[in-house]
Amino acid sequence: MASRTEKMQDILRGLRSASPDIIGAAVVSIDGFIVASVLPSEVDEELVSGMAAAMLGVGERISSELMASVMEQVYVRSEKGYVVLNAVGADSVLVVLTNKDAKLGLVFIEVKRRCAELAKAIAAQA
């Protein structure tokens, strides 16, 4: 029986192969640990995990303070592409890296679908 990490790794591989514009993905816990990852080797996973957790925290604060609402997603657009962060369950975040040609609408649909699968995987072995 696959471990929780292996299951999540499979989901992330599925996400990455859904579109050639998706460069990599990772699931990070709120306290800054990588739970599962299919990121390019040149990416510093520790840095990504710390920043993703921080972005989740800030996103939650902004949503709460400015919109009196729960955060669903943060995305950062850069010259070379996008970084999309989606909350997964109560304590994790899915980080997705895409190139600049990515069709965001399709990426968001895929991300939403995978978040649901990831949340189930996390809850199944909690």
Add this chain to the structure above:
Amino acid sequence: MPTVHIEEAGCRDCSLCVDICPTKVFEEDAGKKLARVARQDDCIGCTSCVYLCPSRCLSVTDAKLQRPFHRIDTDATLISRFLQQVPVTEQLGSADYAEALSDTQVRIKALAAALKEIMGRGHKAVGRSAGTLAATHMPEMYETAEMKDLLAGLRQRFANAFEFEAKLEDDGAVTLTFPGCALHKVVSSQGDVVGSATLCELFHEYFAGLMSAFSGKSYSVATLGTVGQCTMKFQIRS
């Protein structure tokens, strides 16, 4: 940039502005028996001159109002003593250090509160990152990855700040007990709960970041107890 103006008709050449200005903007014009603005660009807009001028002939415009630190004699005196601008005979006493410590406690508590306010739950990741970054400034700690030796090195490194006792488990977990942690006083003096205050959480994660960086393993931390002394368990995350 602040603009300083002296109304010459009112100036009585008392030189108070010349003496008080921290950046020496003013000079005395001996011929006219007036103060004059000699270094306009150096003005920092503290408005010490405005407050002190007995003739009220000084004005400072386009300046962001500063806290009138110059009017708080005890602050100015303490600062000048810490900067060693006073004669050697006036040494810093325990009351001075107590005041400086109190001020520092307020500031680090404010910093921790600001981090939590802005980062929300992400503040722990910031604490861990601080530990990872701090590790790069202790290159000698990378000479060994053996936890027993690492802990001995950390104990020596932080000997002047705090002490701790360590217990190593077979599964690689480490339990650390900090008798008399300096943060106890800071946290409890601000009315927070020792062990669960934001400042405590930041320090715990900072230490986990240090241990993870040096050992090459990923440690998470849990607080086991805080009565009298803080006990924390660092476990390797799989």
